[in-house]
Amino acid sequence: MSIPRHRISFATAWRVEQKYFSHASFYDAFSQGGFTLLSAITLLAILVVFIVFVSVVLGTAGFDLRDEAFSIIIYQIRLPRAILSALIGGLLAVSGVYMQSLFRNPLAEPYITGVSAGAGLGALVALTMLPFPFVLQPFVLPLSAFVGGILISFILLLFSTRGEFSVLRLLLLGVALGTFCASILAFILIRYPERTIRGALFWLFGSVSGASWWQVCLAVIALAVTLIFGMLNHRSLDALLLGSDEATSLGVNTRLLARLLLILATLSTSVAVAFSGIVAFVGLMAPHISRILFGSTHLKLILTSTLSGMAFLAFVDLVARQAISPSEIPLSIITSLFGAPFFILVLLKMRGEGFG
Amino acid sequence: MKVYRFFMMLALSVLVLCSPLARTGEVVIDSFGNRLEARPYKRIVSLAPNLTEIVGYVGRLGDLVGVTDYCDFPPEVKNVAKVGGFIDPNVEAIVALKPEIVLAYRGNPLPVINKLKEVGIPVFVLDNAKSLDELLGQISELAKLLCAQEFSLKKLKKLEAILNAHRDNLAQTSAKPTALLFTNENPPFFCAGTRTLHDSLVAYAGCKNAFVYEGYAQISPEAILKSNPDMIVVPLAEGKDAKDLVRSLIALPYIRQTKAAKLRQIIAIDEDRLLRPGPRIFDVLVELSAKVSEVRK
Numbered sequence: 001m002s003i004p005r006h007r008i009s010f011a012t013a014w015r016v017e018q019k020y021f022s023h024a025s026f027y028d029a030f031s032q033g034g035f036t037l038l039s040a041i042t043l044l045a046i047l048v049v050f051i052v053f054v055s056v057v058l059g060t061a062g063f064d065l066r067d068e069a070f071s072i073i074i075y076q077i078r079l080p081r082a083i084l085s086a087l088i089g090g091l092l093a094v095s096g097v098y099m100q101s102l103f104r105n106p107l108a109e110p111y112i113t114g115v116s117a118g119a120g121l122g123a124l125v126a127l128t129m130l131p132f133p134f135v136l137q138p139f140v141l142p143l144s145a146f147v148g149g150i151l152i153s154f155i156l157l158l159f160s161t162r163g164e165f166s167v168l169r170l171l172l173l174g175v176a177l178g179t180f181c182a183s184i185l186a187f188i189l190i191r192y193p194e195r196t197i198r199g200a201l202f203w204l205f206g207s208v209s210g211a212s213w214w215q216v217c218l219a220v221i222a223l224a225v226t227l228i229f230g231m232l233n234h235r236s237l238d239a240l241l242l243g244s245d246e247a248t249s250l251g252v253n254t255r256l257l258a259r260l261l262l263i264l265a266t267l268s269t270s271v272a273v274a275f276s277g278i279v280a281f282v283g284l285m286a287p288h289i290s291r292i293l294f295g296s297t298h299l300k301l302i303l304t305s306t307l308s309g310m311a312f313l314a315f316v317d318l319v320a321r322q323a324i325s326p327s328e329i330p331l332s333i334i335t336s337l338f339g340a341p342f343f344i345l346v347l348l349k350m351r352g353e354g355f356g
Numbered sequence: 357m358k359v360y361r362f363f364m365m366l367a368l369s370v371l372v373l374c375s376p377l378a379r380t381g382e383v384v385i386d387s388f389g390n391r392l393e394a395r396p397y398k399r400i401v402s403l404a405p406n407l408t409e410i411v412g413y414v415g416r417l418g419d420l421v422g423v424t425d426y427c428d429f430p431p432e433v434k435n436v437a438k439v440g441g442f443i444d445p446n447v448e449a450i451v452a453l454k455p456e457i458v459l460a461y462r463g464n465p466l467p468v469i470n471k472l473k474e475v476g477i478p479v480f481v482l483d484n485a486k487s488l489d490e491l492l493g494q495i496s497e498l499a500k501l502l503c504a505q506e507f508s509l510k511k512l513k514k515l516e517a518i519l520n521a522h523r524d525n526l527a528q529t530s531a532k533p534t535a536l537l538f539t540n541e542n543p544p545f546f547c548a549g550t551r552t553l554h555d556s557l558v559a560y561a562g563c564k565n566a567f568v569y570e571g572y573a574q575i576s577p578e579a580i581l582k583s584n585p586d587m588i589v590v591p592l593a594e595g596k597d598a599k600d601l602v603r604s605l606i607a608l609p610y611i612r613q614t615k616a617a618k619l620r621q622i623i624a625i626d627e628d629r630l631l632r633p634g635p636r637i638f639d640v641l642v643e644l645s646a647k648v649s650e651v652r653k
Contacts, residue, residue: 061452069454076475077448190574209447210467212474326439326446327425 040294044307048086051314055082058318060325081211085317086310087219088208088276091268093309094226096283097302098265101237102258103171106346109283110269114178115152119273120204121181122148128188149270152177157262205330206279208317215275222271226264227306234298280332281339282309288346384501387483396503397456403445404461408433409634414499415507422453429628447471485633487556488519495635518638522645525562533586533651535563539572539631541590541601543608547575553633561644563587577610586651588616591627598624623647
């Protein structure tokens with residue numbers, strides 16, 4: 001799947017940016033001179049560590065090292081929570097990068113393609129309709145979220161392989177599936193108000209208040225697998241932006257690449273939804289901001305968007321915890337507050353149709 | 357083996373029956389199947405308003421160190437530290453209170469419950485009660501868990517007596533007045549169906565529930581008209597006037613046409629007393645059953 005370095009130059013990638021991502025003019029100044037890959041990554045990593053550090057220091061219970069119970073609050077509550085929120089931000093961001101490259105559409109991200117909604121629906125079904133005893137819920141809930149997400153991307157996958165590979169069709173299908181899931185979700189909410197109004201709100205709007213270390217471990221593994229795939233295949237991903245025909249002529253197995261991309265994007269989204277519920281728009285914002293600041297060749301893009309997604313969601317969770325403490329604001333309420341105007345901005349700035 | 361187990365069970369039940377007062381060390385099982393030791397816990401956090409009411413009812417209000425923002429009864433809990441809402445309790449605030457036990461109800465987020473268990477705090481979780489008998493069972497389990505039976509034995513007996521006094525209503529087969537119990541006060545209305553606590557409340561009060569869906573669900577205007585109930589029970593929000601509420605309901609044509617409206621049997625009951633699965637719902641039963649006897653005459 002990898003192609004020789006000389007066959008796709010930076011100039012090619014830059015033309016691709018010009019064609020598909022209209023804010024090229026913003027960032028070419030930066031991407032040429034401003035930040036090298038290493039300096040960008042170092043800067044973002046410092047930012048992530050700083051936000052995690054602040055999240056550990058700030059909290060409802062204050063900061064008192066003399067108190068014995070306090071080590072529990074630091075090591076078992078604040079630290080895993082801060083790290084998990086960052087990891088989920090990273091998972092959603094990298095998932096967004098893959099979907100945008102796969103669909104060659106700047107508006108693609110897990111929330112918009114319906115994969116998040118599918119996973120959320122899975123969780124809600126487990127909460128209300130499946131005849132599992134109350135006892136089994138802690139196990140069934142995350143699993144069911146995963147199944148829902150996989151199901152939606154399986155349908156996406158099924159349609160993408162039949163006949164011509166049509167990007168437009170995939171995206172429309174994603175929107176349709178998302179709407180479909182949302183309508184079932186709403187129906188369940190009306191049909192089962194006693195249970196869902198209370199229990200499912202957590203899943204519907206996103207929260208990491210129950211973060212623990214085993215979740216952190218799983219999220220690290222998922223993120224590592226997804227990132228390594230992208231870093232190994234970054235040149236093929238660059239080629240994919242030219243269109244599947246051009247990529248094929250450059251020696252990329254586009255069909256296989258597309259399938260793997262979709263599976264990995266779903267994997268990372270499902271892991272995120274299983275641990276935090278539905279968090280909107282992170283997968284849209286992080287890649288776009290990274291493109292503006294650091295350029296859009298894939299090696300750079302994947303790493304910088306993952307890190308900016310991490311910093312962003314860790315910050316959002318900090319706000320969610322502290323704004324109306326001791327109560328909390330669901331994550332999606334805050335991310336949508338930033339995300340919806342951002343979405344419109346991207347839409348306005350999009351040159352042409354935005355897809356190949 | 358089976359015989360052995362049978363005798364074990366028999367011995368165990370005899371033991372339980374013979375000792376009205378729970379002893380420290382006795383095991384109480386929650387809705388998750390978790391086994392918790394009964395002890396006079398001194399630092400209790402309650403994550404639901406109804407659980408707070410039950411703790412107060414069994415006389416252990418003084419040991420509550422944390423409650424939710426929605427806990428407002430008994431009035432003394434206003435001074436107890438708040439740990440966030442019912443669906444968004446703050447783990448950190450709970451742990452900082454160093455509770456010996458946390459009481460949770462269905463609807464509290466599972467991740468929070470799991471997290472608390474993970475850091476070594478025992479959590480006693482109760483599922484939705486589906487009948488008044490089940491609720492009474494939950495209240496006495498909780499009393500047992502907190503070793504509060506000494507203080508509350510009389511009170512529990514009183515609740516049991518209320519149920520027993522109305523038990524005839526369940527068996528009665530003669531024509532009963534029909535009733536709908538709404539769980540909100542504005543359209544679209546949600547209604548208590550079969551296998552719910554409020555279905556049981558209506559049945560104990562001597563009515564037949566006119567809504568035959570299982571669980572709580574939305575009821576359409578047509579369904580209200582068609583079921584034509586003799587009584588409608590609605591929750592009354594705090595600070596609202598019962599007469600205003602009834603007037604606003606009668607203004608809806610599909611309610612004006614029902615027998616309940618014509619007989620002036622739209623009954624507004626304080627929402628917290630009516631809807632919280634706590635001890636006060638037994639008083640509601642007494643009130644409601646008095647109204648039903650009126651209708652019968």
